[in-house]
Amino acid sequence: MLYDYPEYYETAFSFRNIEEESRFLTKCINRFSKIDVKNVFEIACGNAPHAGLLQEMGYSYHGLDINRNMLDYAAYLWKDLPNKVNLHEASMVDFKYPIKQDFAYVMLGSLYLNDFDEIVSHFNSMSNLLNSGGLYFLDWCIQFGDPLAHNNNNRFVIEKDGIEVESEFNIKLLDQEQQMYEEVWTIKINDRGRRKQFNMVERNKAILPDQFLRFIKERDDFEFIGWWKDWNLDNPIEDENNVTRPIALIRKR
Ligand SMILES: C[S@@+](CC[C@H](N)C(=O)[O-])C[C@H]1O[C@@H](n2cnc3c(N)ncnc32)[C@H](O)[C@@H]1O
Structure with missing residues (x-):
């Protein structure tokens, strides 16, 4: 497993602009959150690349991952931050976390859900996790166009x-x-x-756009806010295929 060697994982994804991604998360919070955000929670956090910057921006960072090596590496990476980075070992499919969160996010399509029951179970866990008015930000999790x-x-x-x-x-x-x-x-x-x-x-x-819209509409605990391309809130996705890294936002009612 590459995830057992977090340093190699980090190198493989070092093309990303973590600062820009972190700033974009705050932009979404400022524009769409209905609550003040103190706690932020990353699903499949891995090496928790945004933890340092998010803490600098004033948030308390919490991350969940299934892989102990990734979590240990994240703890080592961020050991000198002024405030503790909270790391939790669990599967995203079904989890409970003792501290309610104001904002949650998942990056790089890391929504590892194998069937409809797992999707339902994950969103139930997210619903329990988030405070009312808080956002769930999904990067590359909705499949626009043909994955092939x-x-x-x-x-x-x-x-x-x-x-x-x-x-x-x-x-x-x-x-x-x-x-x-x-x-x-x-x-x-x-x-x-x-x-x-x-x-x-x-x-x-794969979660297709119309399936996702239907799924959220049929739940009474989340509302759909929107989806965008190019990590730009001025570029909503309309009738398009093959969008790279589409961003979707839903909000806890
Ligand atoms: C592509 S990495 C993403 C890491 C980090 N979020 C980032 O932005 O670089 C995917 C992560 O998902 C984790 N993962 C895989 N299946 C999982 C599951 N069922 N529950 C929680 N984490 C899982 C892996 O251990 C790995 O750290």
Whole structure:
């Protein structure tokens, strides 16, 4: 598992602009939250890349992940922050957290839910977690267009601090009716001459835009706020396919 080697994970995703992402989260909060936000909660937090900046911005950071190594790495990374970063080991499918939250987010499509029951169970957990008026921000979790289109341009190489990571993604349709996909992620590491290879296989149920709208409408605890492309609140998604990293926002009633 690449997630057992958080440093390599961090290198593989070091192309991201974490500062811009953090600022965008606050923009969403300022525009759409109905409550003052003190506690923020990340689903599938991994190495908790935004924790430092979010704390600097005045929030108390909480993260949930299923992988102990990722959480230990996050704790090590942020050990010198003035306030404690709260890390919780659990599955997003069904969890309870003792502190109510004002804002929640999930990045990079890290919604690992395999069927409709798991989707319902996850949103029930989120509903219990969030205070009324709080937002749930979903990055790349709704599937606009055909996931198989990502099989083009699916290889990239990145180098940081002497570690080179070559990633290749391949997506396969497993079950058309259930919209189940298998994503095979091959990662080749060259860590200053030491070589490793990981083959990660993740199964995911694609959540299509109209299914998501129906799902939220049928619940009485969340309202749909909107979805956008390019991480820009001036660019709502209208009738489009193949949007990269679409952002969706819902709010607890
Ligand atoms: C792509 S990483 C995202 C990490 C981080 N949020 C970021 O923005 O870089 C996905 C994370 O999801 C976690 N994960 C996978 N299945 C999970 C589950 N069922 N419940 C909670 N976390 C899970 C993995 O351990 C991994 O740390």
